[in-house]
Amino acid sequence: MTGQPPAIPLKAKDYKSEIKPVWCPGCGHFAVLSALTKALAYLALPREQTALISGIGCSSRLPAYTEVYGFHGVHGRALAVASGLKAARPDLTVLVAGGDGDGFSIGGNHFLHACRRNMDMTYIVMDNEVYGMTKGQASPTTSPDWAQSKLTPHGTGIPSFNPAAIALASGASFVARGFSGDPKSMTQLLVEAIQHKGFSFLQVLSPCTTFRPEQKNWKKEVHEFSGETTDDCVAAAQHIQIDDGMGAGIIYRRELPVWQPVVDPTHTVAELTRGFAL
Amino acid sequence: MAAYPITPASEILEWLAPNLEKIGGSLLQAEDELASINMIIGGSFGGVPSLTATSGPGLSLMMEGLGLAVTSETPVVVCNVMRGGPSTGIPTKSEQSDLNIALYGFHGDAPHLVLAALDIQDCCFTTQWAVQLSEEMQTVAIVLSYQSQGQARAIIDPPAEAQASGIRSTAPAGTDGYLRYTLNESGVSPMAVPGTAGCIYTADGLEHNQKGTPSSMATDHLNQLDKRLRKIVHYNYGSDWAITRGEGENIILTWGSSSGAAFEAAERLTQQGHATRAIAIRLLAPLQRESLAALLANGKRMIVVEQNHGAQFFQYLHAQQALPGYARSLARPGPLPIRPNDIVTFMMEEF
Numbered sequence: 048m049t050g051q052p053p054a055i056p057l058k059a060k061d062y063k064s065e066i067k068p069v070w071c072p073g074c075g076h077f078a079v080l081s082a083l084t085k086a087l088a089y090l091a092l093p094r095e096q097t098a099l100i101s102g103i104g105c106s107s108r109l110p111a112y113t114e115v116y117g118f119h120g121v122h123g124r125a126l127a128v129a130s131g132l133k134a135a136r137p138d139l140t141v142l143v144a145g146g147d148g149d150g151f152s153i154g155g156n157h158f159l160h161a162c163r164r165n166m167d168m169t170y171i172v173m174d175n176e177v178y179g180m181t182k183g184q185a186s187p188t189t190s191p192d193w194a195q196s197k198l199t200p201h202g203t204g205i206p207s208f209n210p211a212a213i214a215l216a217s218g219a220s221f222v223a224r225g226f227s228g229d230p231k232s233m234t235q236l237l238v239e240a241i242q243h244k245g246f247s248f249l250q251v252l253s254p255c256t257t258f259r260p261e262q263k264n265w266k267k268e269v270h271e272f273s274g275e276t277t278d279d280c281v282a283a284a285q286h287i288q289i290d291d292g293m294g295a296g297i298i299y300r301r302e303l304p305v306w307q308p309v310v311d312p313t314h315t316v317a318e319l320t321r322g323f324a325l
Numbered sequence: 326m327a328a329y330p331i332t333p334a335s336e337i338l339e340w341l342a343p344n345l346e347k348i349g350g351s352l353l354q355a356e357d358e359l360a361s362i363n364m365i366i367g368g369s370f371g372g373v374p375s376l377t378a379t380s381g382p383g384l385s386l387m388m389e390g391l392g393l394a395v396t397s398e399t400p401v402v403v404c405n406v407m408r409g410g411p412s413t414g415i416p417t418k419s420e421q422s423d424l425n426i427a428l429y430g431f432h433g434d435a436p437h438l439v440l441a442a443l444d445i446q447d448c449c450f451t452t453q454w455a456v457q458l459s460e461e462m463q464t465v466a467i468v469l470s471y472q473s474q475g476q477a478r479a480i481i482d483p484p485a486e487a488q489a490s491g492i493r494s495t496a497p498a499g500t501d502g503y504l505r506y507t508l509n510e511s512g513v514s515p516m517a518v519p520g521t522a523g524c525i526y527t528a529d530g531l532e533h534n535q536k537g538t539p540s541s542m543a544t545d546h547l548n549q550l551d552k553r554l555r556k557i558v559h560y561n562y563g564s565d566w567a568i569t570r571g572e573g574e575n576i577i578l579t580w581g582s583s584s585g586a587a588f589e590a591a592e593r594l595t596q597q598g599h600a601t602r603a604i605a606i607r608l609l610a611p612l613q614r615e616s617l618a619a620l621l622a623n624g625k626r627m628i629v630v631e632q633n634h635g636a637q638f639f640q641y642l643h644a645q646q647a648l649p650g651y652a653r654s655l656a657r658p659g660p661l662p663i664r665p666n667d668i669v670t671f672m673m674e675e676f
C-alpha cells in the first residue's frame with residue numbers, strides 16, 4: 048500500500064481536484080489552496096499517502112478541492128479525526144485545515160490537546176477573524192470593538208484570542224504565521240510546517256472579502272514577524288507579545304518528543320484469550 | 326480505540342489499554358468524548374476497525390459524531406455501559422434507560438445498529454458481532470451494556486464466537502472511475518483506504534453524490550438516504566438477533582440485562598403450571614419485525630420487561646407495530662435490578 052514515488056514529478060495542479068470551490072470571489076482561502084498544492088508538489092508527497100482533514104466552515108471545504116485523501120467532518124472536530132487517523136496510520140502525512148471559529152471556538156479544547164500531544168501533523172488555520180460560512184459573526188480572534196454582526200451589536204467586548212500564544216503555551220513544537228496575500232512566503236511556511244516532525248501550527252491570515260471587506264488593508268498591515276525564529280519558548284512568548292499580531296514568519300520551532308501510541312505486538316488474540324483459562 | 330474515562334465504562338478501558346497494545350492495537354485517552362468519537366472515526370477512515378466505550382453522558386456528547394459516521398459511512402462501534410440517568414444520574418448503578426438515545430438520539434434520518442448484551446458472557450459475543458456487522462455494513466453500531474455487567478467479575482464458560490464475516494469491502498488500487506458512495510443493490514459500497522493509489526476521495530458528512538462531492542440535490546439526498554437504509558435492512562442477520570427459552574402461551578419479552586430475570590421467571594411460572602416462554606432481543610435496531618412476529622405467534626398473555634421509568638422498549642415496539650394488543654408493560658427504573666419474582670408477581674396479578 049505504500050506509495051511509490053511517482054515516475055513523473057507531480058505538479059501543483061496534480062494536487063488540485065476538479066471540483067470548483069464555493070468560495071466568494073477574492074476570498075483569501077483560494078490562495079491557501081494554491082499554496083498548499085504548490086507545497087505538496089515541492090515536497091513530492093505521494094497523493095495517496097497524504098490525508099487532509101477538516102471540520103466545517105468556508106475554510107474547511109479545502110479537502111474536496113485537493114487530490115489527496117480527505118475527510119470533511121463536523122464543526123470543530125478535525126484535530127480529533129486527524130489524531131485518530133495518525134494513531135492508526137503513522138505512515139500517512141496528515142494535514143488538518145479549518146477556520147478560526149472551527150479551531151479556536153467550538154474546537155478549542157482539541158486545539159490545546161493536539162498542541163500538547165505533539166503528534167506529527169500540520170494544522171493550518173485560515174484566520175479571517177469572522178465566521179464566514181454562517182454570515183459573519185464574531186469569532187474568538189475578532190477584535191472586541193467590531194460591531195458589524197447582528198449578534199454582537201456593541202462588539203463582543205471580549206479581548207481576542209492570540210492563537211500563536213495559546214499554541215506555544217499548549218506545547219506545539221512549530222508555531223508560524225502566514226498571510227494568504229503573500230502566497231510565496233506562505234508556500235515556504237507550509238513546506239517547513241509539513242517537514243517539521245511534531246505538531247506544526249500555521250495561522251494564515253486569510254481575508255473574508257464578504258463579511259470583513261476592510262481586511263483588504265491587510266496587504267498593507269502584514270509585515271515580517273518582528274522576532275527571530277527561536278527554539279526558546281520564553282523568547283517566543285515575548286516575541287508574540289511584542290508583535291501586533293500581523294507579523295508573518297516562523298515564530299517557534301523546536302524538536303520535542305513526538306507522540307504516537309505504543310504499538311508493540313507480542314501476542315496473538317488466541318494467546319490473550321488463553322490467558323483467561325482457569 | 327479512543328475513550329474518555331467514565332463510570333461504569335472505565336473497567337473496559339483499563340483492561341484494554343495494556344492488552345490492545347500486545348496485539349498491535351492501541352487505546353488513546355482522549356480529552357473528551359467529542360474527541361474520542363471523532364478519533365475513532367479517524368482511525369476507521371484509515372482502515373483500522375475502531376471502537377470506544379462510554380456511558381450515558383458520554384454517549385450524549387458523541388451523538389453528532391455518530392451522525393457523521395453514519396453519513397460518511399465510516400464503521401465505528403460504541404459500547405455504552407448504562408447507568409442511571411438522565412444527567413449525571415446514578416453513575417454507580419444500573420438502568421436500561423439509554424435505549425431511546427441509542428435508537429433516536431441522532432438528528433436527521435440516520436439508520437444504524439443497536440445491540441444489547443444479555444449477560445456478562447454475552448458481552449463478548451454481542452460486541453464481537455457488533456464489530457463484524459459495523460465493518461460489513463460500514464455504519465455505526467451501539468452496544469448497550471449495563472453497570473452491573475461492566476463492573477462485575479464472573480467466571481464464565483468460554484463465550485461463543487460471532488459468525489459474521491466482519492470483512493469491510495475495500496476498493497483495490499486503480500479502480501476505474503472510483504465512486505466512494507456508489508449506488509448498488511446491497512447499499513454497501515467499497516471504501517478506499519488511504520494509501521490506495523487511484524481511488525482518492527473525500528469522505529463527507531455533508532450530503533453528497535456517489536463520488537462524495539457535497540450535494541443538496543433532492544435526488545442525491547434521497548438516493549444516499551435509501552442506500553444507507555438499504556444496507557442495514559437487506560442484511561441477513563441470521564438467528565442471533567434474539568434468544569427464546571421455554572415455551573407456552575404466556576410470553577415474557579425483554580432485552581439486554583433483564584434477560585436473566587426473564588428466563589428465570591419463565592421457568593418458575595412454567596413450574597407453577599403457567600407455561601411461559603421468555604424472549605430476549607439482542608439486535609434492537611433494525612428490529613427483526615417479521616421474525617419477532619413469528620416468535621410471538623400463539624401467545625395469549627404477554628408482558629414486556631425493562632428496567633427504566635418510561636417503558637422505552639415497550640413504546641418502541643408499539644411504534645413498530647410489533648406488539649399484540651394484549652401486551653402489558655413492566656417497566657421499573659433502577660437502581661434495583663428487576664428480579665425474577667417481580668416478573669412472576671406482575672404476571673400473576675396482571676392476568
Ligand SMILES: Cc1ncc(C[n+]2csc(CCOP(=O)(O)OP(=O)(O)O)c2C)c(N)n1
Nearest residue numbers: 103104105106122146147148149178179180
Ligand atoms: C455543531 C455546529 N454548530 C454550529 C454550526 C454552524 N457553523 C458552521 S461553520 C461555522 C463557523 C465557521 O467559521 P470559521 O471556522 O471561522 O470558518 P470560515 O467560514 O470563516 O472559513 C458555524 C458556526 C455547525 N455546522 N455545527
Ligand code: SF4
Nearest residue numbers: 071074105179255256
Ligand atoms: S464568506 Fe468569507 S470566508 Fe466564506 S467564502 Fe466568502 S469570503 Fe471566503
